[in-house]
Amino acid sequence: MTKETAIIQGQNASSDQVSDQLSRAEHDHIIEVRGLRNQFGNFIVHDELDLNVRRGEIIGVVGGSGTGKSVLMRSIIGLKRPSKGIVKIFGHDFYGASSKEKIGIEQRWGVLFQGGALFSSMTVAQNVMAPLRAHLHLPDELARDIAALKISMAGLPPESGDKFPSELSGGMKKRAGLARALALDPEMVFLDEPTAGLDPIGAAQFDDLIVNLRNTMGLTVFMVTHDLDSLHAACDRIAVLSDKKVIVNGPIDEVRKLDHEWIQRYFSGPRGRAAVVAKDPNHVEDFKEKRSVIA
Amino acid sequence: MQIARFETGHKGDILTLDIFGDWTARHVGGIDAALRKFADKTIGRELIINLKEMKGLDTAGAMMIQRTFHSCQDRTHKSAIVGAEPGQESLLRQVLGHLEPCQIDPPQDSPFVTMLYRTGAGVSGVYYSTLELLNFIGLTLVTMMKVMVNPRRWRLASIAHHMEETGLNAVPIVGLMSFLIGAVVAFMGAKVLQQFNAQVFVVELVGIAVLREFGVLLAAILTAGRSGSAFTAQIGSMKIREEIDALRVLGLDPVEVLIVPRTIALVIMLPVLSFLAAALGIIGGGLAAWATMDISPALFMARTQEMVVLDNFWAGIIKAPFFAFVIAVIGCFQGMEVEGSAESLGQRTTLSVVQALFLVIVLDAFFAMFFLELNF
Numbered sequence: 001m002t003k004e005t006a007i008i009q010g011q012n013a014s015s016d017q018v019s020d021q022l023s024r025a026e027h028d029h030i031i032e033v034r035g036l037r038n039q040f041g042n043f044i045v046h047d048e049l050d051l052n053v054r055r056g057e058i059i060g061v062v063g064g065s066g067t068g069k070s071v072l073m074r075s076i077i078g079l080k081r082p083s084k085g086i087v088k089i090f091g092h093d094f095y096g097a098s099s100k101e102k103i104g105i106e107q108r109w110g111v112l113f114q115g116g117a118l119f120s121s122m123t124v125a126q127n128v129m130a131p132l133r134a135h136l137h138l139p140d141e142l143a144r145d146i147a148a149l150k151i152s153m154a155g156l157p158p159e160s161g162d163k164f165p166s167e168l169s170g171g172m173k174k175r176a177g178l179a180r181a182l183a184l185d186p187e188m189v190f191l192d193e194p195t196a197g198l199d200p201i202g203a204a205q206f207d208d209l210i211v212n213l214r215n216t217m218g219l220t221v222f223m224v225t226h227d228l229d230s231l232h233a234a235c236d237r238i239a240v241l242s243d244k245k246v247i248v249n250g251p252i253d254e255v256r257k258l259d260h261e262w263i264q265r266y267f268s269g270p271r272g273r274a275a276v277v278a279k280d281p282n283h284v285e286d287f288k289e290k291r292s293v294i295a
Numbered sequence: 296m297q298i299a300r301f302e303t304g305h306k307g308d309i310l311t312l313d314i315f316g317d318w319t320a321r322h323v324g325g326i327d328a329a330l331r332k333f334a335d336k337t338i339g340r341e342l343i344i345n346l347k348e349m350k351g352l353d354t355a356g357a358m359m360i361q362r363t364f365h366s367c368q369d370r371t372h373k374s375a376i377v378g379a380e381p382g383q384e385s386l387l388r389q390v391l392g393h394l395e396p397c398q399i400d401p402p403q404d405s406p407f408v409t410m411l412y413r414t415g416a417g418v419s420g421v422y423y424s425t426l427e428l429l430n431f432i433g434l435t436l437v438t439m440m441k442v443m444v445n446p447r448r449w450r451l452a453s454i455a456h457h458m459e460e461t462g463l464n465a466v467p468i469v470g471l472m473s474f475l476i477g478a479v480v481a482f483m484g485a486k487v488l489q490q491f492n493a494q495v496f497v498v499e500l501v502g503i504a505v506l507r508e509f510g511v512l513l514a515a516i517l518t519a520g521r522s523g524s525a526f527t528a529q530i531g532s533m534k535i536r537e538e539i540d541a542l543r544v545l546g547l548d549p550v551e552v553l554i555v556p557r558t559i560a561l562v563i564m565l566p567v568l569s570f571l572a573a574a575l576g577i578i579g580g581g582l583a584a585w586a587t588m589d590i591s592p593a594l595f596m597a598r599t600q601e602m603v604v605l606d607n608f609w610a611g612i613i614k615a616p617f618f619a620f621v622i623a624v625i626g627c628f629q630g631m632e633v634e635g636s637a638e639s640l641g642q643r644t645t646l647s648v649v650q651a652l653f654l655v656i657v658l659d660a661f662f663a664m665f666f667l668e669l670n671f
C-alpha cells in the first residue's frame with residue numbers, strides 16, 4: 001500500500017452544511033475599501049477607489065505599470081495611510097485600530113512583496129522561521145519542521161534552506177518570500193507579482209499551490225499579477241485598475257467582454273489569446289469574433 | 296478554540312493515536328515533544344491515526360500527523376489515517392510530498408575549528424586588507440590623476456554636491472564643538488597657570504593647541520563620523536543593489552564616478568572646516584579667558600597676534616588634506632567591500648569610522664614627530 005492512498009475516508013461533513021457555509025461566505029467581505037484616495041504630494045494615484053474582496057476567493061489585480069497596484073496593496077496592509085477613505089480588513093479599520101489589535105490582524109495575513117523583501121542577514125529558513133518565532137511559542141524543533149515544510153511547499157529544494165538571500169536567483173527569492181508569507185498559515189495572503197521571474201513550470205506550480213491552499217484551508221488571496229495564465233488558472237475574480245479606480249471587479253469571462261480600450265488591448269493581445277487557448281481551446285472562435293468587432 | 300491533544304492506545308497489536316482539538320500552528324507547540332516520543336515508539340509497528348474528534352487543522356498540524364504516520368517506513372495496509380473530513384484529507388495529502396527536513400542555519404564547524412579559523416582569518420585579514428587598501432589608494436590616485444588632466448571628466452556637479460554635504464552642512468556642528476573645546480582648554484589652562492601666576496599665558500596655550508592640533512583634529516574626527524560613514528553607507532547600499540555592477544556594464548568606472556568626486560570634495564572642504572574650527576576655538580578660548588580671568592578680548596587678540604605666529608596655523612592646516620584623503624578613501628573602500636547583506640553594510644560602516652579615526656590619529660602623530668625634527 002502506498003503512502004498516498006493511506007488516507008481512508010471517514011465521516012463526511014454533510015453536504016448541506018458545506019453549501020450553507022459557502023452561501024454565507026458569498027457576502028462575507030474580508031476586505032472593504034471605500035472611497036480610497038492615495039497621493040504622493042500632488043500626484044494622485046487613487047481617487048474614490050472602491051474594492052471588495054470576499055472570504056476564500058482569489059482576486060487578481062491587474063493594471064498598467066504605474067497604475068498603483070502596489071500602492072493599493074500597501075494601503076490595504078497598513079503601510080501607506082490613505083489621505084481619504086476607509087480600508088477595512090477582517091472587519092477592522094486598520095488605521096484606526098489600537099496597536100494590540102494591529103498585531104492581532106498582522107498575524108492573520110501574509111505578505112509577499114514585489115522584490116521578495118527577505119531579511120538579508122538571515123538564511124532562507126531563518127527568514128521563514130522569523131514570523132513563527134515572533135508570534136508563536138513553538139519548540140525549536142517544530143519550528144524547523146514547519147519551516148522545512150513551507151520551503152518545500154513553495155517549491156524550493158531542501159538545500160536552499162541555509163542559503164542567504166544574496167545567493168538566490170530572483171525566482172528563488174520570490175518562492176522564499178512566499179514561504180515566509182505562508183509561515184503562520186494565514187487567513188489571507190497578499191502577493192505582489194508572485195510569478196514574475198518564475199519559469200512557466202514554476203509559475204504553474206505556484207498557481208496550483210495557491211488554488212490548493214484556498215481549497216483546503218479557505219485561504220483568501222489578493223494577487224497583483226500580469227501573468228495571464230495565472231489570471232485564467234487561479235483567479236476567481238479580476239479587479240482592473242485604471243484611471244485611479246477599480247473600473248471593474250468580476251470573473252475573468254465577464255471582464256474580458258467589457259468594452260474598455262485598455263481591457264481589450266490587455267486580453268486580446270497575442271499573449272492574452274494564447275492564455276485563453278491554453279485554458280480552453282473552445283474559446284478561440286469567440287475571441288476571433290470579439291476582435292473583429294473591435295477592429 | 297480547543298487545546299490540541301492526543302491519546303494513544305492499542306487494538307490488539309495495532310497502535311492507535313486519537314487526535315483531539317485544534318491542530319493548528321498556534322496550538323500544537325505544547326505537544327510536539329510528546330508526539331515525537333510516541334512516533335519513536337511506533338517504529339516497526341502498525342498505527343491507526345483517528346481524526347474523528349479533531350476540530351481545526353492547518354498545514355503545521357497536517358505535517359505533524361503525516362510525520363508521525365510516516366516515521367516508520369514499513370507500515371502495511373493495516374495502518375491508516377481515518378476519520379478525516381474531505382478538506383482535511385486533501386490538506387493531509389498536500390503536505391505529504393514536503394516532509395523532508397532542510398538545512399536551517401549556515402553550516403558551522405566545531406567551536407575549536409571555528410576559533411582556529413577565525414584567528415587565522417583575522418591575522419591573514421590584516422595582511423590582505425592592508426594590501427587591498429594600498430591597492431585601492433593607488434587606484435584612486437591614478438584615477439584622480441587621469442581625471443585631473445582631462446577637464447571634461449571633472450564631475451563638477453557631483454563634487455559641488457559632496458562639498459555641500461560634507462563641508463557646508465558640517466559647519467554648525469564643527470563650529471560649535473571647536474568653540475566649546477577652545478573654551479574648555481582656556482578654563483583648564485587658567486586653573487593650572489593661576490598657581491604660577493601666569494594666567495596670561497593662557498593665550499599661547501589656546502592659540503597653539505587649537506591652531507596646531509585641536510582645530511584640524513576635531514574637524515577630521517567629526518568628518519570621519521559624519522561623512523566617512525555616509526560614503527560607506529551610500530556606496531555599500533549601491534553595491535548591494537547591484538548599482539555598482541550597473542555602472543561597470545554601462546562602461547562607467549565606479550572609481551571615477553563615485554570615489555574621485557567624494558575624495559576631491561573632502562580634500563577641499565576639510566581644510567576649510569579646519570580653518571573654521573581653529574577660528575572658533577580661539578574665539579571660545581578668548582571668551583572663556585575674559586569670563587574667568589578678566590583678560591579682555593582686545594588683549595587676547597593682541598597677544599595672539601604677537602605670540603602665535605602664522606607657523607602654528609600652517610602646521611595645523613597642512614595636515615587637513617591628508618586627513619581628508621584618508622577619511623574619504625577609507626569610507627569608499629569599505630563601501631566597495633560590502634557584500635550582500637544589511638549586516639555586512641553595518642559592519643563595514645563601523646569599520647570605516649574606526650579605521651579612519653585610527654589612521655587620522657596615527658598620521659597626526661607622524662606629523663608631530665616630523666615637525667618636531669624640523670623645529671617647525
Ligand SMILES: Nc1ncnc2c1ncn2[C@@H]1O[C@H](COP(=O)(O)OP(=O)(O)O)[C@@H](O)[C@H]1O
Nearest residue numbers: 040043045063064065066067068069070071072
Ligand atoms: N514612495 C513613492 N513616492 C512617490 N511616488 C510613488 C511612490 N511609490 C509609488 N509612487 C507612484 O505611484 C504610482 C503607482 O506605483 P505602483 O503602485 O508601484 O505601480 P504598479 O501598479 O506598477 O505597482 C507610480 O506612478 C509611482 O510613480
Ligand SMILES: [Mg+2]
Nearest residue numbers: 069070114192
Ligand atoms: Mg508594483
